Amino acid sequence: MPPLPALLTLHHDSVVLRDWREDDAPALEPVCGDIDVCQFTSVPWTYSPAGTRAWVRRTQQARSTGTGLALAITRSGQDQALGNINLVRFSQDGREAALGYWLVPAARGQGLAVTAARMLSSWAFEHMALARIELAILPDNTASHRVALRLGATREGVRPDSHEAAGRTWSMVIYALQRPPVRAGPSAALA
8 A cells, every 4th residue: 555645635626625733623522422423433522622632643643654544624715624534444455445424513414525535535546546445334324325325335235243332333334436447548549
């Protein structure tokens, strides 16, 4: 797997994905204690400035060790972090990873998760040469199922007892995005 970039910013229309900064820590307050976010991520259950700054530092450390790539989801022209999009659980051969995302409640239902997921997965297929990106979604998380379907992800089925956190296990519905086929450019000649 190629090393993760030290810095990364992705732009597309009205959405910008950028590196997390310690001054973004207060943006996590609306999701601290949110069961849909905290039970599957390392976002603190209880908000504190120190705890959320530590979360930001952990995302930065994961990038530097090559174990995760997390970016803040923002709107163009507005610097406030509205959510997170990440790639984690890279396979040994560097050809697969898992995609995760969350948004603050005020930013949900506006298409931000789909746009951010499309941006990061496209970048990862092109620049990291990933072949497959997996999304693991709780069976009753209808919003995330809609995101996966809008991305064009293929539903592969239910993986029983596949996710463990805080001493519990959950069965997850698995979706996958496959690397798009490489198209021949205009200079490709037919023999």
